[in-house]
Every structure is written in structure tokens, then in C-alpha cells.
Amino acid sequence: MWELARRVPELTFLVVAIAVAYAAMAMFSAVEHTEVLTANEMWLILAASFLFSTLIAIVAVLGGVGGGVLFTPVMLGFTNVDTLLIRSTGLVVAMFSGLVSSGPFMRKGLADVRLVFYCAVPIIVGAILGAKAAIVMADAMGATGDAIVRLMLGALLIFIAVMFVVGGSKTEYPVPRSLDGLSRRLGMRSTYWEESLAKPVTYHANRVLPGGLLFLAVGFIGGFFGLGGGWAVVPVLNLVMDVPLKVAAASSGVLLAIGNAAAIWPYITKGALIALFAAPWMLGQVVGGILGAHILARIQAGFVRKILIVLLFLTSIKLVVRGAETLFGFDVPLV
Amino acid sequence: MTMRDIEKKLEQKIERAEELLEREAKQVGEAIEREAVQIEQAIEHGVERVEEVLEHELERPTVPKAAVLYGDIVYWGTILGSFVTVLGSILAFVTELNYLEPELVLSAIWEGRGVDEVWEQAGGKRPDGHWYVEHLTRGDGLTMAGIALGVFVVVPGMLASTWHLLRERQRLFAGFGLTAAGITVAAMFA
Numbered sequence: 175m176w177e178l179a180r181r182v183p184e185l186t187f188l189v190v191a192i193a194v195a196y197a198a199m200a201m202f203s204a205v206e207h208t209e210v211l212t213a214n215e216m217w218l219i220l221a222a223s224f225l226f227s228t229l230i231a232i233v234a235v236l237g238g239v240g241g242g243v244l245f246t247p248v249m250l251g252f253t254n255v256d257t258l259l260i261r262s263t264g265l266v267v268a269m270f271s272g273l274v275s276s277g278p279f280m281r282k283g284l285a286d287v288r289l290v291f292y293c294a295v296p297i298i299v300g301a302i303l304g305a306k307a308a309i310v311m312a313d314a315m316g317a318t319g320d321a322i323v324r325l326m327l328g329a330l331l332i333f334i335a336v337m338f339v340v341g342g343s344k345t346e347y348p349v350p351r352s353l354d355g356l357s358r359r360l361g362m363r364s365t366y367w368e369e370s371l372a373k374p375v376t377y378h379a380n381r382v383l384p385g386g387l388l389f390l391a392v393g394f395i396g397g398f399f400g401l402g403g404g405w406a407v408v409p410v411l412n413l414v415m416d417v418p419l420k421v422a423a424a425s426s427g428v429l430l431a432i433g434n435a436a437a438i439w440p441y442i443t444k445g446a447l448i449a450l451f452a453a454p455w456m457l458g459q460v461v462g463g464i465l466g467a468h469i470l471a472r473i474q475a476g477f478v479r480k481i482l483i484v485l486l487f488l489t490s491i492k493l494v495v496r497g498a499e500t501l502f503g504f505d506v507p508l509v
Numbered sequence: 510m511t512m513r514d515i516e517k518k519l520e521q522k523i524e525r526a527e528e529l530l531e532r533e534a535k536q537v538g539e540a541i542e543r544e545a546v547q548i549e550q551a552i553e554h555g556v557e558r559v560e561e562v563l564e565h566e567l568e569r570p571t572v573p574k575a576a577v578l579y580g581d582i583v584y585w586g587t588i589l590g591s592f593v594t595v596l597g598s599i600l601a602f603v604t605e606l607n608y609l610e611p612e613l614v615l616s617a618i619w620e621g622r623g624v625d626e627v628w629e630q631a632g633g634k635r636p637d638g639h640w641y642v643e644h645l646t647r648g649d650g651l652t653m654a655g656i657a658l659g660v661f662v663v664v665p666g667m668l669a670s671t672w673h674l675l676r677e678r679q680r681l682f683a684g685f686g687l688t689a690a691g692i693t694v695a696a697m698f699a
Contacts, residue, residue: 184588188595195595199602210616217602219615254621270659273587276666280580283572287579287670291685294667298692302699312624360681365570374570431583432689435663439696442657445635446624449653450611453598456656460591 178468185464192457196221220454227458228465231271233481235466240404240430241459242268242396244485247331250324251492257320258312261400262441263452265305268401269434270456271463272427278467284424286364289379289417293425294432296386297403300393301437308398309444317500325497327399331490334405335483347375348416357382366421380416388414396430397437404430575677579670586662594655601648608644609633639697661697664690 179186199220205213227241234241246264249255279285311319362379379385388410396403407429411422441447498504601611609631617627628635641657644650671686 188588188591191592191595195599198599202603204603204605205612208612208616210620211612213612216612216615219619220598255618256621256623256627258624259618259627266656270587273583273659273662277580277584280576281572283570283576285576285580287573287576288674288679288682288685291667291670291674291682291689294689295685295692298689298696302692302696316623367569374568428579432663432667432693435660436689436693436696438660439693440699442653442660443636443638443697443699444624445628445637445640447653447656448614448618448627449597449641449649449656450601450609450614451618452656453594453652456594456659457591460587460659 178465182464182468185461188457189461192224192461196224220450223451224454224458227267227455228462229458230267231459231462232466234404235271235275235463240268240396240401240427241271241462242401242434243334243405245455246400247327247486247489247493250327251489251496257323258308258441258446259448259451261308261323261398262438262447263455264400265397265434265438265441266447266452266456267459268396268404269431269438270459271466272404272429272431272434274460274463275424275427275467276431279424279428282424283366284421285428286362286366286379286417286421286425288364289362289411289421290425290428290432292360292362292379292382293386293389293407293411293429296390297393297396297407297429297433298436300390300395301397301403301433302393302440304394304397304399305437305440307394308400309440309446312446321497321500323399323497324493325501327401328490328493328495328497330395330399330401331486331493335486335490337405337409339483346419347377348412348418353378353380354383364421366418368420375418377416377418377421381414385410385415393433393437396433403433573673573677575670575673575679578673579666582666582669583662586666587659590655590657590659590662592655593658594652597648597650597652597655599648601652604648606646607648608640608650611649614649664693667693 196217200217203213203217205216207213211219227245230241230244234244242264245267246260249260249264250257253260276285280287308323311323315322357378357380360379360382362382363376364379365374365376367373368375389407392403392406392410395401395406404426407426408419408422411417411425412419417425438447601607609628613631614627617630622630625635639657641650641653645654667686667690671683671690674680674683674686
């Protein structure tokens, strides 16, 4: 831990600044009690949000997904917070660990900047359309819209969890049998240094058109539900576009940050992202994102992945039940 | 003992000493030869290893400058945005310099109120635009500006990277980068 603190001084400064900030907020709070919450409870919510966000970021980095996949369903399933606020904050959670990991991934040559820019265009367009659709639906449908969102998200989570279970077919270094015409013309050929093999690995992105169309859909779903798209970006890059797994994982974080950066502006300008509520989640993602990237090599990622699958299944059940209860007016005990 | 005997004995001793010296010199010579062979082998092995490392280093692909530029701008911009957010959060909680009442905002959110209600209850009107720019001296305004800065940094990152791709004559990918940056800027003002 000390070694990490010395090697990444900016992380140390940030953690100290956050600790001082929360201590000052506890000791010199000018916030008054309300009928709903005491000043201490408000502080506790913010501090717990920061810690929970840090944990989510570490698990998300180790599990190879964006933090939004955990944050949004858990908050929608287990709290009363408005769905639009959760989804806008979910985009913050989904993008900030990707933002801080962009530096190391790009410097190591693991993320491919040309591939990222090509895929960024459809994912941004999809994400903005998704965010706009979410705001329109929330304004037009109210509680019914909330219930539909919970129900659809529950179903989507079951799909994602199943995808993780059967996702063992990913190939580390896919070799395309033949390149399609457009891929050949775009010439997205690149080489990166594979540390584990101690030699360079060359790859050629393939099926760029279907890949681009899939990114449009991934962007829309991520922007609409506030999930980000980490759960889908890696499989599309690896399984559809024949990009090596390591490059796919690194490019996924960078791509998500770009896609969500565009999707989040409609939420910000329409007041659907509340600064005080989102701030601890953002800070937790930055700290957890850096920590997760550094401890990645020392922990068995497979174990974290199993925890992630269990969490996704449990949360999906809760979401489906909550959505169905509101929509059809019945009550399911014990869930 | 005659003088002749003494001379003879001395001669024998000298002969013996010369034999011993010769044997010793032979052994030392052999040892030196062995060591020289070992040193030569070690040097050869070292040269081979250095050549191998150099070969690998030459094989190691150079990271494109466009990628490094993007990564560095986004990384440090995010860290800067985080510090601004920390500062804003302190201001919001320990002073009364806020656009919205923090206790009312948090209570309304925790109660499950919608976005419109949160803004109305906390003493403001739901905005339509970059409301925080006019409230940078207030806690919540500064906090929002920190988050917005962290989100915005991808734009200068993409533009710097695009400029470098153009210099490398990678016009198509520079075009993708410029389009992505353009759409993101458009989303800021849509």
C-alpha cells in the first residue's frame, strides 16, 4: 500500500484531501436537520456513498465492467431515489473509473486510439439518444415509466448475467479467418507489447460495420438505463471485431468514458444530475478506479466475476419484482 | 663431507626446486587458462543476452503519440476535476454559500422525489443549461463545475489526439476523432 502511495502521489493527495473534506464536513457542518434526515444522517449518506462507490469501482475494474452495471440496478432495486436521478448518477459512476484508467492504458499502448475513435462515433450517438429518451420518458410517464424501467432493466440484467456465465468462449488472441472489405480498407491493424508473452502481438480489427451498428445499440441502452456499456463493449470488440482480449478490455474503459461523457450532458443541463448527490460517487470512482487498476495483477479476477454474477442475478430479481408490483398492483412478500 | 659432496647435494636441491617451480607454474597456468575460458564464456553469454534484450526492445512497438496525448490530458483533467469537486463539497457543507439548500436537496432525494420537486423544494428552479457557471462561488455550483470539468476533459483530449493524427496523415481516424468531439460539444449545448 505504501509502495502504491509513493508511486502514485496524486492518488495519495486526493485520498488525503477527501479524508480532510469529510472530516471537516462532519465537524463544521452548517447543514440543518429536516423532518426526513438529521445532519448526521446526511453526512453518513455522503460518506457511505463515497466508500460504496470506491468498492464498486474496484469490483468493476477487477470484473472488467463499468461501475454503472452495479450502481444503477442496486440503487433502483433497494432505494426510493428517483429513477432519473439514479440513472444520471449511474453514468457518472460508469464513466469516471474509465476516465482515470485512460492515462495508464494509453501510455502502455494497450488501448488503440484509432479503434476507440472509430467506435466512439456510434456509441456517442446511441448514448445521447438513450439519455434524451430517458428524460422524455421520465417527464411523460412518471411512476408508470419508473416501473417499466425497473422491469426492463431487471430483464436486461438477467441477460447480462447469463452472458457472463456463458462468456467463457472469449479468445485471448483471435485470428480472423478472412477480413471483410471495409475492414481491409479502413486498415485498423495495430501492434501492442504483450508482457506475459514478452513479444509484440499484431491484430487486425474485423467486421467493423456490424461492430459499429452494435455499438449504436450498446450506447442507446447504456445512456437510457445509466448503465454505461462495459458489459457489452468487451464482447463486441473481442467476439465480433476479433480484437485481442487485453486490448478490448483497455479500449472498453476509454470508449465508455467518451460515450458517457456525451450522454451525461443532457442530464447535467436539464438539472437531472444533482451535484451534492453525485459528488461522492464521482470521487469514489476516481479513487477506486486507480486502486482497482493497480491491484488487478494481484487478485484472482475470476473470483470477483463470480461475485458479480451473483449480485446481478439477485438485483435483477428485486428489480423485476419492484417493477411488476408497481405496474400490476400486487405485493410479493419476502422479496 | 667433501666440497664435492656439498656441491652435488646443492645441485640436487636446486634441481628439485626447479621441478617444483615448474610444476607450480604449470598448475597456475592451467588455472589461469580455465578462468580465461570461463570469463570468455561469460562475456559471450552477456553479449548474447544484451543482443536479445536489444532485439526485444527494437521489436517493442512505439506507443502512438496521439494515444499518449489523449491519455495524459484526460487523466490529469479528471484528477483536477476531482480536487475542484472536493473543494465544492466542503464549501457546500460547511458554509451557507449554496444555490440550493443542501439539507433540502438530500432530504428530497432520499424521500424519492422527482427531479422537478427536488429543485423546487430546495429553493431553485429546474435549470435548462449550464446553471453552475453562474454560481462558481457557491458550494453546489463549484461541485457541479468539478464534475462537469471531469466530463469535459475528453473534448480537449480528443482534439489534441486528432491534431496529432492529422500530422501523421491518418486523416480518416482524425475525422472520426473530430466527429466524436463535435457531437460531444453539441450535446453540451443541445
